[in-house]
Amino acid sequence: MVLEPVTMKTMILKEVVTVALIALAVTSIPLEYNKTRYVIVAQMIIQGNGVVDKDVFARAFRIAPDIPGWQELKNATLLINSRTTAFSMVKDEDGNKFAYPGPLSFAGKVNITLVQTVEVIRPPFRKVAEMPSDVEGYPANINELSKSQFWACKAQNANFTSLLSIGREIKAASTNIREYVSRSADWVYRNIKYTANTLGGVQCPGVTLSRREGACADIHALLTALLRIGGVDAYLAYAYVFIPERNITQNIDKWTYTLYAVEPHVFTMINSSGYVFPIDLTANTAPVFPDFTRGSAVNQLDNIIVMGWIKKSTPDTFLAIFAPNGASRVSYTVKIREDTQGPPSMWLVVIAILVSAALIIHKEKST
DSSP: OOHHHHHHHHHHHHHHHHHHHHHHHHHSSOOGGEEEEEEEEEEEEEEEEEEEEHHHHHHSSOOOOOBBEEEEEEEEEETTTTTOOEEEEEEEEESOOOOOOEEEEEEEEEEEEEEEEEEEETTTSOOOOOOOOSSSOOOOOHHHHTTTTTTTTTTTOOHHHHHHEEEEEEHHHHSSSSHHHHHHHHHHHHEEEOOSSOOOOOOHHHHHHTTEEEEEHHHHHHHHHHHTTTOOOOOEEEEEEEEEEEEEEEEOOOOOOOOEEEEEEEEEEEEEEEEEEEEOOOSSSOOOSOOTTTTTTHHSSSSSEEEESSSSOHHHHHSSOOOEEEEEEEEEEEEEEEEOOOTTHHHHHHHHHHHHHHHHHHHHOOH
């Protein structure tokens, strides 16, 4: 088949127009269809006679942070005994926000409920924060780390020296901070077994090291400790993972603790000159050997909602929820549901039509 020059020009023009239409269709997808919307309901029902103070609100009623490229808080409503109540967004020592209406006195029974809507960006529109080519380091403050009852395991009388020795060995084998980060993550991944924890609480790094196993919070606390020993600005992230079929209930003394469609998760974050990226050794989408950063679930999935950062505080205190003074019975529940906004598949149909049209346009008559 021989095409005349005019026909060639026509084909090129049609190709350009078709590509432009497809690009327009993709970029014009409404932003809300690029996101998954979740409604998070945290409820505390208290019986007794006392006061709900700031420490209780700080742990039980955290506000999900805005994280560009990952998630956005759309709204938050606080109800006390089913009545909407004004509140302030107060920050804790780590910079996390929580709903606080002021000290709340109760006599008999009180129901405190925080409802918030969070939009989580879906792949492939989701930001992927990868490890940079250079990772910044700083002088490690081992003395400060060793003073901590959690990081140095003093309360459990564990051997902090063993942790220091491992960190120094990894440091000696690393040519730069980036390699130290990779080697530390690899060492923890290969040497510490992941086990689910249904009892709550977080092991200090030395205990996890001696037991050679732990849950996600235990494993990432150990990794974070190693990174801090090597002079890396590392901290922890606390998140909810939306799993519709997952329900957890615990009854301890006067407490009833229930999670509906929620799986708590903890992973490591690293700050390098203001650029932050995750490392996740227990929830990773890499198919064979984990790419600890790129494959981190928070980089790849839209069913993860980050609820806060654990920087200055320690995981065991951050995750502890206090019973209000004077409470004789406390029920605390967290429930997540997906708020459907409309099928993004509609836009895939539009793109498919444009692609089909392109095939028809390109089908020239033979001569």
